[in-house]
Amino acid sequence: MCDARxxxxxxxxxxxxxxxxxxxxxxxxxxxxxxxxxxxxxxxVGANGxxxxxxxxxxxGVLAPSAGQVLWNGSPITTGQRRRFGYMPEERGLxxxxxxxxxxxxxxxxxxxxxxxxxxxxxxxxDHFDLADRADDVLDTLSLGNQQRVQIAASLIHRPDALVLxxxxxxxxxxxxxxxxxxxxxxxxxxxxxxxxxxxxxxERLCDDLVILSKGRVVAAxxxxxxRGTGADRYRITLDGPGxxxxxxxxxxxxxxxxxxxxxxxxxxxxxxxxxxLAQVVAREPVAEFSRVRQPLSAIFREVNR
Amino acid sequence: MSTVTxxxxxxxxxxxxxxxxxxxxxxxxxxxxxxxxxSYVYSALFMVVGVVATVVLTSILGGRPxxxxxxxxxxxxxxxxxxASDVVNRSDDGSTAxxxxxxxxxxxxxAVRDGDVDAALVATGTGYEVVGxxxxxxxxxxxLTAVGTSEALQANAERLGVxxxxxxxxxxxSERLLDPAESDAGARQLxxxxxxILFYITAITFGMSIAQSVxxxxxxxxxEILAAAVPIRAMLWGKIAGNTLLAFxxxxxxxxxxxxxxxxTGETGLLSSLGPAxxxxxxxxxxxxxxxxxxxxxxxxxxxxxxxxQSTTMPGQVLLFAPYIIAFSAGAGVKTVVSMLxxxxxxxxxxxxxxxxxxxxxxxxxxxxxxxxxxxxxRLAARLYERTLMRTERKIGFGEALRLSE
Numbered sequence: 001m002c003d004a005r006x007x008x009x010x011x012x013x014x015x016x017x018x019x020x021x022x023x024x025x026x027x028x029x030x031x032x033x034x035x036x037x038x039x040x041x042x043x044x045v046g047a048n049g050x051x052x053x054x055x056x057x058x059x060x061g062v063l064a065p066s067a068g069q070v071l072w073n074g075s076p077i078t079t080g081q082r083r084r085f086g087y088m089p090e091e092r093g094l095x096x097x098x099x100x101x102x103x104x105x106x107x108x109x110x111x112x113x114x115x116x117x118x119x120x121x122x123x124x125x126x127d128h129f130d131l132a133d134r135a136d137d138v139l140d141t142l143s144l145g146n147q148q149r150v151q152i153a154a155s156l157i158h159r160p161d162a163l164v165l166x167x168x169x170x171x172x173x174x175x176x177x178x179x180x181x182x183x184x185x186x187x188x189x190x191x192x193x194x195x196x197x198x199x200x201x202x203x204e205r206l207c208d209d210l211v212i213l214s215k216g217r218v219v220a221a222x223x224x225x226x227x228r229g230t231g232a233d234r235y236r237i238t239l240d241g242p243g244x245x246x247x248x249x250x251x252x253x254x255x256x257x258x259x260x261x262x263x264x265x266x267x268x269x270x271x272x273x274x275x276x277x278l279a280q281v282v283a284r285e286p287v288a289e290f291s292r293v294r295q296p297l298s299a300i301f302r303e304v305n306r
Numbered sequence: 307m308s309t310v311t312x313x314x315x316x317x318x319x320x321x322x323x324x325x326x327x328x329x330x331x332x333x334x335x336x337x338x339x340x341x342x343x344x345s346y347v348y349s350a351l352f353m354v355v356g357v358v359a360t361v362v363l364t365s366i367l368g369g370r371p372x373x374x375x376x377x378x379x380x381x382x383x384x385x386x387x388x389x390a391s392d393v394v395n396r397s398d399d400g401s402t403a404x405x406x407x408x409x410x411x412x413x414x415x416x417a418v419r420d421g422d423v424d425a426a427l428v429a430t431g432t433g434y435e436v437v438g439x440x441x442x443x444x445x446x447x448x449x450l451t452a453v454g455t456s457e458a459l460q461a462n463a464e465r466l467g468v469x470x471x472x473x474x475x476x477x478x479x480s481e482r483l484l485d486p487a488e489s490d491a492g493a494r495q496l497x498x499x500x501x502x503i504l505f506y507i508t509a510i511t512f513g514m515s516i517a518q519s520v521x522x523x524x525x526x527x528x529x530e531i532l533a534a535a536v537p538i539r540a541m542l543w544g545k546i547a548g549n550t551l552l553a554f555x556x557x558x559x560x561x562x563x564x565x566x567x568x569x570x571t572g573e574t575g576l577l578s579s580l581g582p583a584x585x586x587x588x589x590x591x592x593x594x595x596x597x598x599x600x601x602x603x604x605x606x607x608x609x610x611x612x613x614x615x616q617s618t619t620m621p622g623q624v625l626l627f628a629p630y631i632i633a634f635s636a637g638a639g640v641k642t643v644v645s646m647l648x649x650x651x652x653x654x655x656x657x658x659x660x661x662x663x664x665x666x667x668x669x670x671x672x673x674x675x676x677x678x679x680x681x682x683x684x685r686l687a688a689r690l691y692e693r694t695l696m697r698t699e700r701k702i703g704f705g706e707a708l709r710l711s712e
Binding site: 057060061062063079082083085087089091092093094095096098106107109110111112154155 | 327328331332335339522523526527528529530531532533534535536537696698
């Protein structure tokens with residue numbers, strides 16, 4: 001778990017500490033604790049209604065927690081520090097009838113940036129999204145995809161100290177996802193970045209760290225590598241030769257057989273090593289394939305959500 | 307009942323600093339967005355034209371000097387009309403009366419009927435007759451009667467060898483006004499109603515604009531980004547400041563247009579008596595508008611869609627419409643009391659002042675009560691606004707909002 005790690009001295013450590021929130025006595029977020037390490041992309045996953053959005057709104061201070069707190073560099077976060085966060089809410093929204101440059105500049109100025117700087121920054125971001133020629137257009141004349149880009153630009157306009165993005169990739173095509181991901185990686189740099197998503201393959205590809213939420217509680221958190229390590233060492237053995245039957249493998253010691261299908265067996269190591277296992281099998285029958293099965297995140301996700 | 311409130315109680319002082327900078331940016335957006343709208347520019351122009359037209363029309367219909375023409379058939383009548391011209395001039399500044407000779411009474415009557423002349427002065431067996439078509443202008447009629455009577459008396463006195471002055475001694479009945487300013491009561495009453503109507507229209511226009519701007523942010527969900535960027539109170543201050551500034555500018559523009567029109571039409575008397583009322587009108591307007599602005603913002607934050615505004619703006623609309631009704635229908639006592647209550651005073655006090663005769667203490671009480679009321683209402687509004695702004699899912703009632711916990 002992340003909080004077992006020693007606290008690094010890097011600036012910009014975001015800690016979520018025992019946050020809870022209930023509505024009408026129903027606990028929506030229950031004692032949620034995790035850390036967003038600067039310079040690492042942290043994915044926030046969980047089924048619908050797991051409490052991701054509620055947690056993010058509490059991080060931003062848009063919603064008051066019933067208990068717990070948010071720490072910035074180890075101290076309770078202040079409004080002034082929160083103001084330098086970048087936020088993309090789950091429910092997208094900008095002014096529909098306002099020109100996109102105007103609204104980006106307006107938002108930047110709300111964050112305390114002066115007009116000239118805000119102007120330049122808006123142009124830079126619109127350039128990046130190939131929206132420079134639409135700079136003076138009203139938002140609702142843009143396609144939904146472009147509106148989404150402006151929304152991301154809005155969360156980046158004030159060069160935030162930390163990024164909290166609720167489902168930033170939803171509704172984007174694969175090319176746009178890649179463009180967005182590379183921009184986020186560049187913009188986040190050595191700052192903490194937390195984003196939620198239900199697209200596990202995407203999270204797996206992009207994230208360094210992962211927090212899995214289920215029914216308001218953190219059920220798993222850590223680096224993607226660590227989390228995959230929590231799954232058992234699983235191997236697939238396929239015997240060589242037509243009509244072979246792998247059922248006899250069940251008799252070997254130090255393993256747990258998950259599944260046998262004809263000449264193929266799926267086994268978890270339970271006391272023995274991979275090479276011992278292979279040696280035992282080869283001693284009896286030729287082997288066509290012996291491979292480690294990497295657990296995809298979706299499997300971990302299903303497991304912790306059981 | 308879920309309770310959604312912003313978590314901004316942790317560090318009040320730094321939050322207050324944020325409010326200071328951010329409300330200006332919000333106010334600026336309110337102003338620039340509004341002045342770019344064509345409907346805003348047109349409605350302001352329309353109202354200016356309305357005010358100027360009212361002043362000019364009143365001046366034309368009411369106080370403009372008239373040159374009367376009176377049909378006569380003989381020299382004596384013509385002399386009476388010429389003498390009456392001085393009397394007409396005295397009672398209605400700048401007006402004159404001029405005789406026009408006709409050969410017969412029938413011809414003179416024909417001219418009256420056709421409207422070629424304002425009246426005819428015809429000799430009868432017993433004296434004179436002022437002949438009009440449907441009516442005779444009272445000023446003209448009075449002048450002709452007075453001159454005709456005195457000419458006849460003069461002639462009779464000479465014939466009888468009586469000293470006319472002696473005969474008339476003690477018969478003078480003159481008029482003395484205790485409050486001469488009341489002479490333009492009609493114009494002042496009209497001015498009072500114009501104040502009322504302009505206040506009502508301007509307050510409704512900019513009040514609704516606050517409510518719409520708030521609900522638009524809720525509807526488009528941009529409110530969540532704003533709430534993450536600045537304290538919610540900063541948004542409220544910004545909206546109140548921006549729209550008050552716009553409304554103030556409009557009222558000022560109308561006041562200047564009105565005063566300018568009065569000066570141009572030469573209504574200097576009315577101008578000097580209405581001047582203080584116009585000044586106070588602007589002061590009261592700002593106070594009343596600020597107090598009400600909080601309510602409009604809350605009306606917006608209670609709504610979840612534009613359609614909800616019809617019901618959530620009801621309290622604001624009633625507060626604005628009530629003085630309107632009271633001004634036209636209530637007795638003097640009720641009017642006096644209501645003209646010292648917050649918000650409503652903003653409409654009633656200036657219109658009472660335009661009508662004249664308001665004791666100074668009542669004006670002072672109205673100002674003080676309005677300032678205190680504005681502070682209290684805006685503070686309450688800020689709390690309601692903070693509690694309800696982030697609830698975008700459905701409409702909330704005023705009562706429910708009051709019961710919501712922090």
